[in-house]
Amino acid sequence: MTQVVVLPHPQLCPDGAVLDVEPGVSICDALLDADIEIEHACEKSCACTTCHVIVREGGSSLNEADELEEDMLDKAWGLEAQSRLSCQAIVAATDLVVEIPKYTINHAREHH
Template structure:
C-alpha cells in the first residue's frame, strides 16, 4: 500500500502527515479518509481547482492528465509543473510526497 507524505500546511495539516491508502485511491480521497480536510468544492468531479496539490515526489507514477484536468489547473493558485488535482491524481504502487498550496480558489465560497 503506497504512502503519501503530506508536507506541513498552516491550516489543514500543521505538522505534516504520513498516510497510507490502497492503489486506485485518489490523493483527495486518501486525505479526506485520514482526517485531512482538503477542499473539494465539486465533490471530486473534476469541475474546480480546490483540491489542487503539488506532487514533490512520485509524480511520474500517477496517470496522465486529461484535457479537462489540464484546463482546470490553468486556473489554480500557485500552479507548478508538478501540479495535479487531488481528485484526479490516482495512486499507483509508488509513494508520494505532496504539498497542499497555501491558498485555493473557491468561487462558490467566495460568492463569485
C-alpha cells in the same frame, strides 16, 4: 500499500502526515480518509481547482492528467509543473510527497 507523505499545511495539516494508501485511490480521497479536510467544492468531479496539490515526489507514477484536468489546472492558484487536481490523481505503487498549496481560488471555504 503506498506511502503518501503530506507536507505541513498551516490550517489543514500543521504537522504534516504520513498515510498508507491503497493503490487505486485518489489523493483527495486518501487525504479526506485521513481527516485532512482538503477543499473539494465540486464534489470531486473535476469542475474546480480547490483540491489542487503539488506532487513533489513520485508524480510520474500517477495516472496522466487528461485534457479536462489540464484545462482546470490552468485556473489554479500557485500552479507548478507538478500540479495535479487531487480528485483526479490516482495513487499507484510508488510513494508520493504531496504539498497542499496555501491558497485556493475559492472565496468561501466549504466544510464537507
